[in-house]
Amino acid sequence: MGFSLDEPRKPPAVFALELIALSFGPPLVLGFGLAAASGPEQFLPGVAVGAVVGVSAASLRNELRGARAKRE
Numbered sequence: 001m002g003f004s005l006d007e008p009r010k011p012p013a014v015f016a017l018e019l020i021a022l023s024f025g026p027p028l029v030l031g032f033g034l035a036a037a038s039g040p041e042q043f044l045p046g047v048a049v050g051a052v053v054g055v056s057a058a059s060l061r062n063e064l065r066g067a068r069a070k071r072e
Contacts, residue, residue, distance in 0.1 A: 009068045019058045026054035 034046030
C-alpha cells in the first residue's frame with residue numbers, strides 16, 4: 001500500500017478496506033504494544049496515539065484518492 005499518484009485508483013471495496021485497516025489497526029497495535037511493554041495502564045494512551053497515527057494515514061490515503069481522480 002504505497003502513497004503514490006502514479007498508480008490507478010483502486011476499486012471502492014479495496015479503498016474501504018484500507019481505510020478501515022488504517023483506522024483500527026494502529027490504535028490496537030500501539031495500545032497492546034504499550035500495554036505489553038510497560039503495563040496494562042498504558043493501553044489507553046497507546047490507543048490514543050495509534051488513533052492519531054491511523055486517522056492521519058487514512059486522511060492522507062483519502063486525499064491521494066481524490067488527487068488521482070482529478071488526474072484521470
